[in-house]
Amino acid sequence: MADPGVILEMRDISKSFPGVKALQNVTFTVKRGEVHAICGENGAGKSTLMKVLSGVWPHGTYEGDIYYNGELSAFKDIRASESAGIVIIHQELALIPELSIAENMFIGNEQAKSGVIDWVSTNNKARELLARVGLREDPETPIKNIGVGKQQLVEIAKALNKDVQLLILDEPTAALNEEDSRHLLDLIRGLRSKGITCVIISHKLNEIEAIANSITIIRDGQTVETLDVDAGGVNEDRIIKGMVGRSLESRFPDHTPKIGEKFFEISGWTVQHPQVPDRLVCKNSSFFVRQGEIVGFAGLMGAGRTELMRSIFGHSYGNFVSGSMVLDGKPVKLDSVSKAIEAGIGYVTEDRKVLGLNLLDSVKTTTVSAELTKIASRLGVVDRHAEFVAAEDYRKQLRTKTPSVEYGVSKLSGGNQQKVVLAKWLFTDPELLILDEPTRGIDVGAKYEIYGIMQRLAESGKGVIVVSSELPELLGLSDRIYTICEGAITGCLDKREANQESLMRLMTTTTAKSA
Amino acid sequence: MDKLKQVFGGDTRQFGMIFALVALILFFQWWTGGLTLKADNVINIFQGNAYILVLAIGMVLVIIAGHIDLSVGSVAAAVGISVAMAIRDWSLPWPVAILFGLGVGALIGAWQGFWVAYVGIPAFIVTLAGMLIFRGLNQYIGKSNTVPVPEGFQKIGAGYLPEVGPNTDYNNLTLLLGFAIVAAIIFGTFRTRRNQAKIGATVEPMLVTLLRLGLISAAILAAMALMASGRPGTSMPLSGIILAVLVIIYGFISTRTVVGRHIYAVGGNRHAAELSGVKTKKIDFLVMMNMSMLAALAGMMFVARSTSSGPFDGVGWELDAIAAVFIGGAAVSGGVGTVVGSMIGGLVMAVLNNGLQLKGIGADMTQIIKGLVLLIAVAFDVFQKSQGRPSLIGRLTRSKPADASPAVPTDLGRETSVDQVVRTES
Secondary structure, eight states: OOOTTEEEEEEEEEEEETTEEEEEEEEEEEETTOEEEEEOOTTSSHHHHHHHHHTSSOTTSSEEEEEETTEEEOOOSHHHHHHTTEEEEOSSOOOOTTSBHHHHHTTTSOOEETTEEOHHHHHHHHHHHHHHHTOOOOTTSBGGGSOHHHHHHHHHHHHHHTTOSEEEEESTTTTOOHHHHHHHHHHHHHHHHTTOEEEEEOSOHHHHHHHOSEEEEEETTEEEEEEEGGGSOOOHHHHHHHHHSSOOSOSSOOOOOOOOOEEEEEEEEEEEOSSOTTOEEEEEEEEEEETTOEEEEEEOTTSSHHHHHHHHTTTOSSEEEEEEEEETTEEEOOOSHHHHHHHTEEEEOSOIIIIIOOTTSBHHHHHTTTOGGGGBOTTOBBOHHHHHHHHHHHHHHHTOOOSOTTSBGGGSOHHHHHHHHHHHHHHTOOSEEEEESTTTTOOHHHHHHHHHHHHHHHHTTOEEEEEOSOHHHHHHHOSEEEEEETTEEEEEEETTTOOHHHHHHHHTOOSOSOO | OHHHHHHTTSOTTOOHHHHHHHHHHHHHHHHTTTOTTSHHHHHHHHHHHHHHHHHHHHHHHHHHTTOOOSOHHHHHHHHHHHHHHHHHHHOOOHHHHHHHHHHHHHHHHHHHHIIIIIIOOOHHHHHHHHHHHHHHHHHHHTTTOOEEOOHHHHHHHHOBOOOOSSOOSSOHHHHHHHHHHHHHHHHHHHHHHHHHHHHTOOOOOHHHHHHHHHHHHHHHHHHHHHHHTSSTTOOSBHHHHHHHHHHHHHHHHHHHBHHHHHHHHHHHOHHHHHTTTOOHHHHHHHHHHHHHHHHHHHHHHHHHHHTEEOTTTTTTHHHHHHHHHHHTTOOTTSSOOOHHHHHHHHHHHHHHHHHHHHTTOOHHHHHHHHHHHHHHHHHHHHHHHHTTOOOHHHHHTOSSOOOSSSOOOOSSOOOOOOHHHHOOOO
């Protein structure tokens, strides 16, 4: 029964939650030393499967068997799976921002004698492990001071410290820019060559295609198929077909831009960092948007795109120093979020769970939450029936998959959560909608639908700004793309002259055109 | 059986806090040999605890918004002595004195609200400071003396409805009130059903509605009849009526108005609320100021009942109010809780207090038991949530039946969703 070439076999795994069958008879086999990718739409069950494996859902809470290294395993918690050599790195990194890199790396398994920590040894071991992942940082640096890409590497170093044999990475490059993603993938290749087996859950099909040896596709809690990449014939289209159950002709819906006059313009926008006043996060930025136009904003992580957008949106980030805003031909000063919303600007935040949603709310209450006054009487009494009607309306329009509008948003899949957030902003009837990383962590099918929503908004004459770290996405959507580097706008390319190289060049130009 | 589940909003296994309350009442009724449900005792329970329940109304809004208020006892005491002395030294007529007291409460609330909302100091600290400051103020103003209040004023704490109409053995106004409330609830329920049907939302089965209405009406009428049958001259206490009016007003505000929604939004996810245009600072200020005003009212009601204001009034009230709110289903992290739930939590504490007192159990033992009840009630609720089942308390303070899936937020009750457990991947 035990095939030495197989490190892990999960057989007939089923797991249900009240009202939801998350996994149904899933069978999943991983060969020793390979990179095995798991793909599937949001809500398909990928994370749940990994949680069953790693002991987050302990033995007894699921049906089926897990054979690890040929032995039947019954992990009762994460520690049990970790001591067996299975380490899982979650999408939401489990790092403590206020503690240092070294402290984080040894949390739970401190270099200590009789409870007293040996800091010298801790920092030294930390340096050693950091070198293995190619991160050159002082181990005493607090985690909050390094970017997401580096934090991800710290997590991997943490895993290496636990003598990992089977490393599970949940959406490892979701929050990384191109450079950090490439570095991470190289690191994974390196781990593979050292005999460490890796399981990657990812939506980034191009990356999976490049690095995986096998790909298992899961849909609606069931295994659809396992593709053997080494045998050939596997490309992105083939994977999409497996995930969605049909081939997608194109990533982006058809769209004929009908671009009108300039209606929104920013000039000389300068913003200071909220804690470090000497640092300018926006340096004299100027740009404009026309009616019916989709304008993209490209830049490396930390370039200042989100900062610029949040500052425009009611000065909700940083200390505003100077700059003018002209909306519909009139200069405006929108120094609060409510003023911005009233003026017709909407902002779909980068991280929907942290900044976009109250996870205690239902689809219905979220849909109307950005402009309650629209459905309230003058005394402030909310018209619950108007609320229901509006929520139903948007649910149908955006094709949000939810049992009803009374359903809690926290239980929806990422793609559908994002649709509810979009519904929230569309309800405010914006003239200009800013979307920050709108398709992050969302599967291919839902992305297509969200692109469609954005395009329809543009077609109705509104302006759309899209901030994204996925260059192909920007190139497919935008009519014009601005590039930002270190807080300054370095260029603007029309879609006909934009490509990944020209964009990347401008994204890395530190000598800004406007200083 | 299915329909029965729907009446209670879920599994028949989970009756939760209302069941606990009923069970507690029945238990004490048996244990005290029938003393608990005697008319005078029921009236006593309301009168003796109305002020804590008033505090709980303000406290639940503060906790929903993500804050806490430790100063309410001291504020109540400070306002109590101010009002008592104002009546005595300035000969204020008692209705004016009440307004004066609310005014003082508003000022104190504005002071605390300012520090919390606009300077950004955690409410815990601001109100801890307030607890000290206003206790001291009470003792400074009153020179630690007890100051009596006149009879007119005493009515808001110890007063009853007048005897009106034909000479039945009951207080007629109380009975009428009971019928009026039941009529309003029935009317409201059917109007909601009609509106739901009009827009195409799912309407619960008529049998379920009738069953639930039947139970609620029976309970209200029984309680009102009981209180109407007390000693001649007694009725549903005025303090109970004040409380009921506040419950209706605040219940409405918290579930049906923009302000109410904003309070839940600030507590549920402050940053998301800010980025959705909610004026979070204004909301913080508002809930703090409102709390202090209600504390002022509670203080006055207590002084009215005790017929005088003393230097040790209000000690420990904040803990009783906070306990009531948490037993009633609020979450420490904010964003969850209901006015009605807090009333149930408060009543659980009140019945417990009363029953133990009737049995002659000393204050020491009572304290221990109350503490344990708080701990176990909330622990049970937390356990239920972690098992994937929704908050029982939240369930039972809802107006609509559960969907196929648990934790469906509705108007009357906000649930802590089962997100930690059932959340699908993002």
